[in-house]
Amino acid sequence: MGKKAIHFGGGNIGRGFVAEFLHTAGYEVVFIDVMDNIISALQSTKSYQVTEVSEEGENTKTITDYRAINSKTHEEDVVQEISTADIVTCAVGPNVLKFIAPVIAKGINIRSTPKPLAVIACENMIGGTDTLHGYIKDHTESARLDSLGERAQFANSAIDRIVPAQPEGSGLNVRIEKFYEWVVEKTPFGEAGHPDIPAIHWVDDLEPYIERKLFTVNTSHATAAYYGREAGKSTIAEAMRDPQIKSVVRDVLNETASLIVDKHEISASEQQKYVETIISRISNPYLEDSVERVGRAPIRKLGRKERFIGPAAQLAERHARYQALLGSVEMALRFQNVEGDEESVELAKILKENSPGDATVQLTGLERSHPMFQSVVDVVYLVQSESK
Numbered sequence: 276m277g278k279k280a281i282h283f284g285g286g287n288i289g290r291g292f293v294a295e296f297l298h299t300a301g302y303e304v305v306f307i308d309v310m311d312n313i314i315s316a317l318q319s320t321k322s323y324q325v326t327e328v329s330e331e332g333e334n335t336k337t338i339t340d341y342r343a344i345n346s347k348t349h350e351e352d353v354v355q356e357i358s359t360a361d362i363v364t365c366a367v368g369p370n371v372l373k374f375i376a377p378v379i380a381k382g383i384n385i386r387s388t389p390k391p392l393a394v395i396a397c398e399n400m401i402g403g404t405d406t407l408h409g410y411i412k413d414h415t416e417s418a419r420l421d422s423l424g425e426r427a428q429f430a431n432s433a434i435d436r437i438v439p440a441q442p443e444g445s446g447l448n449v450r451i452e453k454f455y456e457w458v459v460e461k462t463p464f465g466e467a468g469h470p471d472i473p474a475i476h477w478v479d480d481l482e483p484y485i486e487r488k489l490f491t492v493n494t495s496h497a498t499a500a501y502y503g504r505e506a507g508k509s510t511i512a513e514a515m516r517d518p519q520i521k522s523v524v525r526d527v528l529n530e531t532a533s534l535i536v537d538k539h540e541i542s543a544s545e546q547q548k549y550v551e552t553i554i555s556r557i558s559n560p561y562l563e564d565s566v567e568r569v570g571r572a573p574i575r576k577l578g579r580k581e582r583f584i585g586p587a588a589q590l591a592e593r594h595a596r597y598q599a600l601l602g603s604v605e606m607a608l609r610f611q612n613v614e615g616d617e618e619s620v621e622l623a624k625i626l627k628e629n630s631p632g633d634a635t636v637q638l639t640g641l642e643r644s645h646p647m648f649q650s651v652v653d654v655v656y657l658v659q660s661e662s663k
């Protein structure tokens with residue numbers, strides 16, 4: 276029997292990245308989603324196209340050998356597929372991990388194949404697979420917890436490829452950037468070895484990779500999105516063409532670079548090279564990436580380990596500069612009541628109903644005793660005062 280991958284989330288990164296590389300590695304991919312239109316499109320087609328767009332032109336790959344199941348209506352089918360799969364991946368968004376965990380736990384529970392299932396969450400977050408693992412444990416009977424590791428192995432990952440929302444009428448086809456990076460921990464797989472997926476860069480310690488990625492790519496991307504939206508820009512490329520916004524993005528990246536270089540075995544020149552690549556990637560005029568997509572879910576993005584507070588808090592603890600990051604926090608706080616973004620509505624409500632200190636705790640999870648707490652409270656207060 277061939278290799279089988281179950282992938283949760285048939286969205287942009289699911290179709291345009293994870294499935295592409297699983298397909299290239301020889302896996303049959305079974306997409307799991309809850310959106311009827313995605314599922315029926317995947318069920319009624321035999322292929323879709325992933326097109327890389329860059330200044331060198333376009334390169335199209337055809338993805339085949341997939342199936343699709345709606346977990347909302349066919350949960351038992353999903354359980355059965357997981358029980359015989361080689362790997363489970365997901366790209367559903369950090370807030371959705373808790374909803375996919377119960378069905379994964381059920382599938383793992385009835386496995387009888389000798390090789391454990393490999394589980395790799397492909398979300399923009401630190402410890403994404405650990406979080407999913409925690410929820411899966413919550414849905415595993417206590418008597419089966421000790422042996423869970425014999426049935427499934429869990430590895431964290433860092434995933435990088437810009438996949439904008441796709442233009443209307445694209446169907447399943449995805450237009451994406453050429454660059455990609457997929458880094459996964461190899462230690463959880465022990466002596467039996469990790470899955471054979473050539474696109475993955477396997478490492479012993481993921482922390483430098485995920486922090487470098489989140490605190491460079493996503494910090495700069497979100498900064499451009501929030502400043503860009505305030506300045507009336509509609510895409511990230513448009514925001515990055517504004518010299519003032521570009522200069523703010525550089526300031527923010529200087530701060531996060533100082534943390535990355537100080538904390539990890541990454542030299543200043545290597546980080547500088549990485550920064551230049553990222554600036555050029557997010558400025559890519561061939562990608563129509565909206566400020567609303569990149570700014571989506573502002574409460575998640577303001578979280579304690581996330582792209583702004585995460586590096587700023589660590590810089591504050593090292594008595595280093597984090598002023599530019601505070602500016603991004605301020606702009607993120609202004610991402611309120613954006614159409615289609617529930618968190619932006621919730622953000623407005625939290626800011627309206629709470630004192631600056633309470634709102635800071637609720638939004639960022641920062642400890643009141645933290646050295647940067649008061650400076651965030653000041654920014655929260657400033658944004659709250661504007662809406663009064």
Ligand SMILES: NC(=O)c1ccc[n+]([C@@H]2O[C@H](COP(=O)([O-])OP(=O)(O)OC[C@H]3O[C@@H](n4cnc5c(N)ncnc54)[C@H](O)[C@@H]3O)[C@@H](O)[C@H]2O)c1
Pocket residue numbers: 283284285286287288289307308309310313346366367368369371374375397398399434435436437438439
């Ligand atoms: N788009 C990018 O550039 C990019 C790059 C790297 C990482 N990521 C990360 O990948 C994840 C997904 O992002 P995206 O841009 O593909 O978003 P998306 O909205 O395009 O895709 C998410 C998919 O998950 C599905 N989904 C929601 N709830 C589900 C459930 N309970 N079960 C199964 N499927 C469910 C949605 O219907 C949707 O199809 C996020 O964590 C994001 O941060 C995105």
Ligand SMILES: O=P(O)(O)OC[C@@H](O)[C@@H](O)[C@H](O)[C@H](O)CO
Pocket residue numbers: 399434435436437438492493496497568569570571572
């Ligand atoms: O997916 P989010 O909401 O965490 O962040 C939005 C973008 O910054 C993100 O999707 C990037 O395009 C991606 O992380 C690039 O690898």
